[in-house]
Amino acid sequence: MSRTKKILVLVGTIIGLLFFISIWYQQTYAMDVAESFDVNSPEYSQKLLIATQGSEFKGKLTTTIINHFKEDSIYIKVVDISELKDIEPTSYSALVLIHTWENWKPPKSIETFVERTKPYSERIVxxxxxxxxxxxxxxxDAITGESKPENSLVMVKQALxxxxxILKSH
Known part of the structure; x- marks a missing residue:
């Protein structure tokens, strides 16, 4: 086999390997879609939006926040981060965005929402x-950490x- 063919085979093998690694990475670490649901009456004047991703850790954070506020007169709406394009921040007293850092950057829906809602950043956790x-x-001003069970309590306390x-001022 000629030197050129060997180089082409090597390059093709590397590209194929990188392709399979990227598919494996997406399958292993990609977040599921979070289920949307409401807690309490939308008639309440205080409204809290939680936009999250589907994972056990993020589900635990979401549940802990909901449990903290569910006995209060606060309407809570939970959506997947992919629904942020349809969210008007002025419709909520407070907003929580829970997301993972994917491929060395935030998910596009989070990045776009944060950019679009800069004038309301004081309402967003x-x-x-x-x-x-x-x-x-x-x-x-984000609360950051690894998705480890031992980190959930500290992260949720900071968020709460x-x-x-935020809720006292709105």
Whole structure:
């Protein structure tokens, strides 16, 4: 086999390997779609939106936040982050965005929503998970951490503290 053919085979093998690794990565680490649901009456004046992704860790964070507020007169709407394009931030007293850092960046729906809603950033609490736990978008005051069970209580306490302040002011 000529040197050129060997190089082409090597390059083709590397490209094929990278393709399979990217498919494996997406299948292993991609987030599921979170189920949408409501808690309490939409007639309440206080409204809380939680936009999240489908994972056990993010589900635990969401459930803990809901349990904290469900006895209050607060309407809570939970949606997948893919639905953020349809969300008007002024319809909610507070918004929580729970997402993972994917492929070295935030999901596009989160990035677009944060950019679109900058004038309302004081109403938004962002929780970002990543492999090493420190990734977040520039200019966003996010709660960051790894998706490990031992981190959930600390992250949720920080989020609840911020949400209490936001809900008292709206």
């Amino acid at each position: 962002v929780i970002t998970t990543s492999g090493e736990g420190s990734r977040k978008m520039d200019d966003v 503290s911020k949400l209490e302040i």
